[in-house]
Amino acid sequence: MLRLHAPMATPFRFLSVPRRAFSAAVKFEGRVSMVQGASRGIGLEFVKQLLENDDKGHVIATCRNPNGSNGLVNLKDKFAERLRISQLDVTIESSIEATARDIKETYGHLNLLINASGILSIPEVLHPETTLSKVEKSSLMLAYEVNAVGPILVIKHMWPLLKVGGGFGTERSVAVVASLSARVGSIGDNRLGGWHSYRSSKASLNQLTKTISVEFARKKDPIACILLHPGTVDTDLSKPFQRNVAQEKLFTKEFSAQKLLSIINNVKSHDNGKFFAWDGQEIPCFGGVWHQSPMKARARPRAL
Numbered sequence: 001m002l003r004l005h006a007p008m009a010t011p012f013r014f015l016s017v018p019r020r021a022f023s024a025a026v027k028f029e030g031r032v033s034m035v036q037g038a039s040r041g042i043g044l045e046f047v048k049q050l051l052e053n054d055d056k057g058h059v060i061a062t063c064r065n066p067n068g069s070n071g072l073v074n075l076k077d078k079f080a081e082r083l084r085i086s087q088l089d090v091t092i093e094s095s096i097e098a099t100a101r102d103i104k105e106t107y108g109h110l111n112l113l114i115n116a117s118g119i120l121s122i123p124e125v126l127h128p129e130t131t132l133s134k135v136e137k138s139s140l141m142l143a144y145e146v147n148a149v150g151p152i153l154v155i156k157h158m159w160p161l162l163k164v165g166g167g168f169g170t171e172r173s174v175a176v177v178a179s180l181s182a183r184v185g186s187i188g189d190n191r192l193g194g195w196h197s198y199r200s201s202k203a204s205l206n207q208l209t210k211t212i213s214v215e216f217a218r219k220k221d222p223i224a225c226i227l228l229h230p231g232t233v234d235t236d237l238s239k240p241f242q243r244n245v246a247q248e249k250l251f252t253k254e255f256s257a258q259k260l261l262s263i264i265n266n267v268k269s270h271d272n273g274k275f276f277a278w279d280g281q282e283i284p285c286f287g288g289v290w291h292q293s294p295m296k297a298r299a300r301p302r303a304l
């Protein structure tokens with residue numbers, strides 16, 4: 001079930017190694033990655049795999065309520081020196097700015113930024129719509145705020161820190177920004193309708209990402225800004241909608257994160273602005289064709 005945490009009255013800021021251990025003079029040998037939306041689900045799995053796969057890599061994991069994430073607390077016990085946990089709510093811009101400042105002071109740069117946060121349904125608050133008559137302004141605005149505006153503000157505050165390189169473990173020739181979108185956010189791939197708030201918020205994320213990618217292409221330091229569809233993954237987000245999903249099409253978060261990290265690790269500058277599914281196939285953000293008749297589409301189970 002999705003948990004909705006109110007921002008803390010006394011913001012818990014950084015669950016991390018003592019600050020003096022990271023004086024400005026320290027040179028980071030390894031890659032510095034940030035995973036936003038890391039409390040659970042695919043985001044938490046990204047943090048785990050990034051730490052396990054590169055024994056010199058540093059990870060900044062951000063979430064709304066660090067004390068409430070057992071997964072992150074456990075990882076912190078295991079990777080105390082290389083994991084920094086920061087409180088960040090994508091709807092509170094000051095929390096994004098504070099994290100950017102901390103990263104700048106602590107590490108000086110970032111090689112990879114992953115936006116993994118997202119909402120689809122929240123009991124009593126946000127219901128995926130099945131028809132236009134169920135569409136409500138509050139749902140549209142909330143989905144837009146969390147799924148589109150939030151990740152873009154995170155990119156806005158982090159991009160001055162994005163750098164290629166970072167020593168060991170950094171084989172990529174570009175710094176990478178990867179945001180988790182969803183296939184249903186592709187306008188060209190919209191065969192089923194419904195889920196107006198979620199679908200349109202992800203379409204907005206896609207358009208905003210594409211717009212940023214055009215600007216990034218003009219910058220001296222190469223940054224590739226991509227969108228990723230993780231497949232239908234067994235997490236809290238998909239739980240209420242798994243009934244019609246065939247077992248072999250419901251991925252574990254371990255499998256999905258592994259596939260997505262392999263895409264991220266092989267990103268080239270010409271991938272800037274592209275939208276990839278978990279298997280590396282490109283998804284059309286905007287154009288594309290209708291693959292099925294509406295009759296057939298109605299019979300298909302939903303895929304997220």
Ligand SMILES: NC(=O)c1ccc[n+]([C@@H]2O[C@H](COP(=O)([O-])OP(=O)(O)OC[C@H]3O[C@@H](n4cnc5c(N)ncnc54)[C@H](OP(=O)(O)O)[C@@H]3O)[C@@H](O)[C@H]2O)c1
Pocket residue numbers: 002003004005036037038039040041042043063064065088089090091116117118119146150180181182183229230231232233234235236237238304
């Ligand atoms: N699972 C799927 O089948 C599927 C399919 C297609 C796309 N996706 C996309 O993949 C991404 C990850 O999904 P998931 O399945 O891992 O979902 P999940 O398990 O429900 O996790 C969602 C994450 O988003 C965070 N979040 C929600 N509101 C936030 C806010 N205002 N500020 C910061 N973080 C916030 C949650 O933090 P809290 O713990 O604080 O709530 C949680 O860490 C999402 O963008 C989703 O749209 C998932």
